[in-house]
Amino acid sequence: MLGEMKFNNFTKKIASNSPVPGGGSVAAMGAAVAAALTEMVANLTIGKKKYVLEQEEMEKIAGLAEKYREKFSRDMDRDAEAFDSVMEAYKIPKDTEEEKRSNAIQSAAKKAAEVPLEVARDAFELMKWIEIVVEKGNSNAVTDGAVAAMMARTAVLSALYNVKINLCSITDQSFLRKTESEVKQLEEGCQIMERKILAKVKL
């Protein structure tokens, strides 16, 4: 499990001349860190007199962010596995029954698009909670909220690059149309959210 590796060994593994883990796992990793920072700002708000009215909301956000953090950590592996499956499908000998090989590639590529799409969707959802901790959370930790917002934005966009590269080999037109439309929405949405959140950080 990538999340159980020492950080320095994880980055060494990325740096190697193996395509996995790469940008897809890094997208999930960035999202996990954004979730951790969100949780931290919520935790730094809980129990503080000044923020007594925000108590309940911050407890809810700390719990949600923890779930996201754990989910994104698992996604680091899911992305690498989905990529490996695509490589495996391409390795099916070309003299295999044409349809069988092509179906295997199509199904692996769809999965390899769906995993990062889910990461992008979840990281975008997380931004709603980041906005709240930046707005109502402990103001001493406001820059941590800003970093969370930028990390989440980069996680969304990074995951979407990995969706798009997999779409290149997919032939199912209805899947392509549906996915491309969601990619576009998320691409624009995360940039707007980032700007909106950072505008609340006065420094």
Added chain:
Amino acid sequence: MLGEMKFNNFTKKIASNSPVPGGGSVAAMGAAVAAALTEMVANLTIGKKKYVLEQEEMEKIAGLAEKYREKFSRDMDRDAEAFDSVMEAYKIPKDTEEEKRSNAIQSAAKKAAEVPLEVARDAFELMKWIEIVVEKGNSNAVTDGAVAAMMARTAVLSALYNVKINLCSITDQSFLRKTESEVKQLEEGCQIMERKILAKVKL
């Protein structure tokens, strides 16, 4: 050393109700990951017939990116330590000789601004190498280069938030002017570089 922690324990430590490690270490972490991806794209280019003309440049970049990766990993700790020193300085009892306390705070705050400023500067420098691997490196890994660019941009901006928050407590006007001007340059520079690099990624 934060880089020697398991990734999941590192994010758990961020998430806790302690302000350190926080956004400053995360900035350095994002930069380390950007360096690792840069190294990977270079390594995936080295030894490939199609890229024989890029061999020498890619070997140089792989070596440079490795140094950056190791440097940024150490910066994760340096940032946390600089933050701790500021906290220590503020803990000096207020009945201590006024000048002594104030000097300790000023000197700690300067250090806590300088460390992330250096991270921002280095992550911005790294973007020049990312541009080259995206342009001339293995095109199969072009999305990894795109993710590196976005991660480096977010590392620069995240580090700069940590510079700015520390500037709030610094009184040395000449230090403030000099630093604010560099902050502005890096803020604009990294956004321009990100756009420039991503424009080269056709998907």
